Amino acid sequence: MAKPTGFLETKRQGASYRPTETRTKDFKQVMLEIPDETLQDQAARCMDCGVPFCSNPNSGRGGCPLGNIIPDWNDLVYRGKWDDAIARLHSTNNFPEFTGSVCPAPCESACVLGINDDPVTIKNIEFKIVSHGWDSGIIRAVVPEKRTGKSVAVVGSGPAGLAAAQQLCRAGHTVTVFEKSDRIGGLLRYGIPEFKMEKWIIDRRLDQMKEEGVSFQTGVHVGVDLTAADLRKNFDAVLLCMGAEQPRDLPVDGRELDGVHFAMDFLPQATKRVNGDVLPAEQDILANGKRVVVLGGGDTGSDCVGTSHRQGARSVTSIELLEEPPEGSNPSTPWPMWPVIARSSSSHDEGGERKFAMMTKQFSGENGRVQHLHGIEVRFGDPDASGRPALEEVPDSEFEIEADLVLLALGFLGPVQSGLIEDLGLKLDPRGNVETPPNDFRTSEPGVFAAGDCRRGQSLVVWAQWEGREAARVVDRYLMGDSRLQVRGTMGNFPG
Numbered sequence: 001m002a003k004p005t006g007f008l009e010t011k012r013q014g015a016s017y018r019p020t021e022t023r024t025k026d027f028k029q030v031m032l033e034i035p036d037e038t039l040q041d042q043a044a045r046c047m048d049c050g051v052p053f054c055s056n057p058n059s060g061r062g063g064c065p066l067g068n069i070i071p072d073w074n075d076l077v078y079r080g081k082w083d084d085a086i087a088r089l090h091s092t093n094n095f096p097e098f099t100g101s102v103c104p105a106p107c108e109s110a111c112v113l114g115i116n117d118d119p120v121t122i123k124n125i126e127f128k129i130v131s132h133g134w135d136s137g138i139i140r141a142v143v144p145e146k147r148t149g150k151s152v153a154v155v156g157s158g159p160a161g162l163a164a165a166q167q168l169c170r171a172g173h174t175v176t177v178f179e180k181s182d183r184i185g186g187l188l189r190y191g192i193p194e195f196k197m198e199k200w201i202i203d204r205r206l207d208q209m210k211e212e213g214v215s216f217q218t219g220v221h222v223g224v225d226l227t228a229a230d231l232r233k234n235f236d237a238v239l240l241c242m243g244a245e246q247p248r249d250l251p252v253d254g255r256e257l258d259g260v261h262f263a264m265d266f267l268p269q270a271t272k273r274v275n276g277d278v279l280p281a282e283q284d285i286l287a288n289g290k291r292v293v294v295l296g297g298g299d300t301g302s303d304c305v306g307t308s309h310r311q312g313a314r315s316v317t318s319i320e321l322l323e324e325p326p327e328g329s330n331p332s333t334p335w336p337m338w339p340v341i342a343r344s345s346s347s348h349d350e351g352g353e354r355k356f357a358m359m360t361k362q363f364s365g366e367n368g369r370v371q372h373l374h375g376i377e378v379r380f381g382d383p384d385a386s387g388r389p390a391l392e393e394v395p396d397s398e399f400e401i402e403a404d405l406v407l408l409a410l411g412f413l414g415p416v417q418s419g420l421i422e423d424l425g426l427k428l429d430p431r432g433n434v435e436t437p438p439n440d441f442r443t444s445e446p447g448v449f450a451a452g453d454c455r456r457g458q459s460l461v462v463w464a465q466w467e468g469r470e471a472a473r474v475v476d477r478y479l480m481g482d483s484r485l486q487v488r489g490t491m492g493n494f495p496g
Helices: 036-043 070-078 082-090 096-102 122-136 159-170 200-212 228-234 263-274 299-310 420-424 461-480
Strands: 151-155 174-179 215-218 237-240 260-262 291-295 315-319 353-355 358-366 369-383 389-402 405-408 412-414 448-450
Touching (some): 036 070, 070 082, 070 122, 096 122, 096 200, 096 461, 151 159, 159 461, 200 215, 228 420, 237 461, 263 405, 299 405, 369 405, 448 461
Parallel strands (some): 151 237, 174 215, 260 405, 291 405, 315 353
16 A cells, blocks of 8 residues: 555645636647656555455446556555556556546546545546656567467557557557548547647557557548458458447437537547648538537537637537536445536536536527527436436426537447448347447457447447457457456556
8 A cells, every 4th residue: 555644644636727718729738747746645645445446347337447456556656666657557558648638537436535535536646657657768569579370450449449459469469450530549539639638649659559560551441441351351350449439319400400510520620620631611610709509418518618619619508408416426326336426527617608407409590500509498307117217398498599500419329330330240239239248249240359339338438448458358369269468457468
């Protein structure tokens, strides 16, 4: 453990942010770096709790899906043993800088100290450890001593695909990652704005993976540009990590009006512009000077809010169907579950208005462009037969909001089924995801595997990385009869 009395002597101090008036004028990272000494004091708050719930996921989404050995590297950080801390961190997590930047930190909700105090700042410590690793040069390519002669195609380059590709390459297989976009990274690249994670952070890892031997093919839409038959013919195994890209639509009157767009049509354009791309004017979706309404209160909705601020929106209104959660604690989600409580992201803190318990009924406009959103207030009654609270419209609560740009951030329904999934003839589960056995990654077609959101549905970056790592072990065992890749929470597979 770290300092035995640390949690009694030191209060939680998380990361601070750049001033709102300056950070909304650019797309640079909003979070400020925390000094080493401060984080060492924070790591000292880690208790000798006996059972580290932070390291183990539970059904309520609390705890780390990757099985990160958090108490160990907290202790090492407190003692200034940064090199040992990065080795311990990488033993379970291929890309700690990704989770340290954008993960909502379910580990912290499961911290034992959080029962009656503020939890340890695990996420900030994680990011600082990996920063030390890069700065010191201890993070380097891990080239396998010999190759197995087996080849694997990984379809999709999000966190699941990248984690699986690195693991499989380090196991000695020849790995090719196919990505339909022009750059590698999936939603890490084009779904998460620069101000939350600058993209050079991804590129730095890609350089490492290329040196290790992973091959990347961009602009290749498998199932369109490359047939499923060719994929099966040219590779010994195929791992699908395509994500859950089918957006949830809003089938109401006026949906067809110009100015009503999916969030994932808006956010990638912003990242492309930051990276110097010039988009055709007729395709531009920009918030500058517009009255923006964002439908959906999750991470994607928050990212739309922050991006709209930076593009100079006239106003930004965020609308959520659900009721506003309680402040501080929620008896329905006790420790160590992920608490459903009121939260405000850095983007929401930058301005705009948030509205809860409101449902959109229609859009209206003139000359084919949206001008107004029409809705009604709702409330949730007693649960129905399925256990879900019944949705009720509040009488005489109709409202109207002026809107020049409406962004639909309503979540995703699952993977796009047309193309590759249909061509492979894969079975789907009742939710439309690629079906695999419980706690397994084998699809209905021998030699074809699935991991990440296309298998489990829309989820977190940390879960995607776990899926990629675990799927890599299953693929390795399929190819070799056994696997030396470690299971969650065990040591090994780190440079040095």
